Amino acid sequence: MTHSNEAVTAQQAVEFLNEALLLDKEAVHTLFQYRVPCNENLANHPTIQCRQFTEQDPVIVGMLGLMNGLFGKSSDTGRGFIFATYADNGKIISFGMSKETEHADTTFDGRAEGAKTP
Numbered sequence: 001m002t003h004s005n006e007a008v009t010a011q012q013a014v015e016f017l018n019e020a021l022l023l024d025k026e027a028v029h030t031l032f033q034y035r036v037p038c039n040e041n042l043a044n045h046p047t048i049q050c051r052q053f054t055e056q057d058p059v060i061v062g063m064l065g066l067m068n069g070l071f072g073k074s075s076d077t078g079r080g081f082i083f084a085t086y087a088d089n090g091k092i093i094s095f096g097m098s099k100e101t102e103h104a105d106t107t108f109d110g111r112a113e114g115a116k117t118p
Contacts, residue, residue, distance in 0.1 A: 011097060013067060028092065029091050032062060036062075043061075051065070
């Protein structure tokens with residue numbers, strides 16, 4: 001196994017996700033649609049995107065929320081820079097980046113900006 005210490009940009013991550021989508025749309029779509037309950041520590045992470053629909057519902061997180069956690073979030077909207085585009089049938093057809101990334105540091109070097117490190 002090889003190990004790389006090279007930084008990965010958000011654009012490279014989007015290109016990788018789109019490549020995976022071309023290889024197996026159903027698997028990638030299913031993986032990105034899956035959400036799991038998470039604890040308060042993860043829910044309060046400064047960049048990982050989690051969601052709670054109502055106070056009675058658990059806080060949940062998915063792959064896109066974790067991916068966005070790598071690259072930080074917009075100081076204006078609080079949202080991640082990577083998004084999924086859906087067809088009318090509800091299936092993911094591509095991944096992209098918000099225009100806000102033009103002014104953001106969207107390189108992952110092992111830590112997300114603002115993330116707490118041990």
